[in-house]
Amino acid sequence: xxxxLIVGNWKMHGTRxxxxxLSRSVARGLQGIGAVEVVLAPPxxxxxxxxxxxxxxxxxxxxxxxxxxxxxxxxxEISPGMxxxxxxxxxxxxxxxRRHLFHESDRWIAKKVAAALEAGLAPIVCVGETLKERKRxxxxxxxxxxxxxxLKGTGKNVIERVSLAYEPVWAIGTGHHATPEQVGQAxxxxxxxxxxxxxxxxxxxxRILYGGSVKPDNVNxxxxxxxxxxxxxxxxxxxxxxxxxxxxxFRDVKLGQxxxx
Ligand code: PGA
Numbered sequence: 001x002x003x004x005l006i007v008g009n010w011k012m013h014g015t016r017x018x019x020x021x022l023s024r025s026v027a028r029g030l031q032g033i034g035a036v037e038v039v040l041a042p043p044x045x046x047x048x049x050x051x052x053x054x055x056x057x058x059x060x061x062x063x064x065x066x067x068x069x070x071x072x073x074x075x076x077e078i079s080p081g082m083x084x085x086x087x088x089x090x091x092x093x094x095x096x097x098r099r100h101l102f103h104e105s106d107r108w109i110a111k112k113v114a115a116a117l118e119a120g121l122a123p124i125v126c127v128g129e130t131l132k133e134r135k136r137x138x139x140x141x142x143x144x145x146x147x148x149x150x151l152k153g154t155g156k157n158v159i160e161r162v163s164l165a166y167e168p169v170w171a172i173g174t175g176h177h178a179t180p181e182q183v184g185q186a187x188x189x190x191x192x193x194x195x196x197x198x199x200x201x202x203x204x205x206x207r208i209l210y211g212g213s214v215k216p217d218n219v220n221x222x223x224x225x226x227x228x229x230x231x232x233x234x235x236x237x238x239x240x241x242x243x244x245x246x247x248x249x250f251r252d253v254k255l256g257q258x259x260x261x
């Protein structure tokens with residue numbers, strides 16, 4: 001079994017002092033979690049502070065975005081090296097809010113993945129279909145295209161460092177998570193696209209996460225899906241108690257599954 005990965009994406013929420021309080025309470029609740037790798041992605045202004053908590057806190061630090069160049073005249077952007085310096089190990093790339101609200105293209109996302117890997121960061125690449133694509137029956141095509149575009153320049157030797165997050169756009173922040181059947185099927189499509197790029201063995205070395213309205217009361221059903229190897233949690237990661245319930249709940253189901261297999 002791959003070590004499950006659970007990521008809290010705080011988006012544009014929280015001042016530095018709020019982020020410190022939340023990250024400390026998460027750190028306290030993670031004692032003994034061992035089996036799960038936990039990552040927090042605060043806003044840029046809180047990265048350094050939360051990075052200090054991460055040092056002794058049993059979780060790792062992620063940024064929510066990056067630029068592919070190492071420096072230059074790119075107003076408002078942050079480079080991979082800057083993220084590394086404040087303690088980031090992970091970076092979220094191609095979140096649907098970046099794709100749709102900020103018009104990030106597949107080409108940009110590919111450049112970001114390459115730059116993150118080059119810098120030694122672990123990219124968490126988000127893919128997922130819109131409601132229109134699901135209704136039209138083109139969800140598989142959209143997801144496979146996104147996976148191919150993001151990873152086609154990636155070497156086999158670093159593929160283990162990449163995670164792919166299946167985030168159906170219609171499930172993000174809406175309270176409507178995808179059903180376990182939909183999640184299992186889409187994770188299968190992602191695994192197939194990855195295997196088509198890297199071969200049967202290497203193509204399954206990356207972890208595939210689910211994201212979109214994950215809450216304490218649906219985590220068990222999602223964790224029961226064998227193809228789900230972790231979670232990307234937005235809204236519920238802003239409440240320490242809820243995020244911890246999700247992490248521990250996921251862990252218990254996965255350890256149980258592993259025990260049975
Ligand atoms: P949500 O967000 O959990 O609030 O739906 C998930 C995400 O955007 O990563």
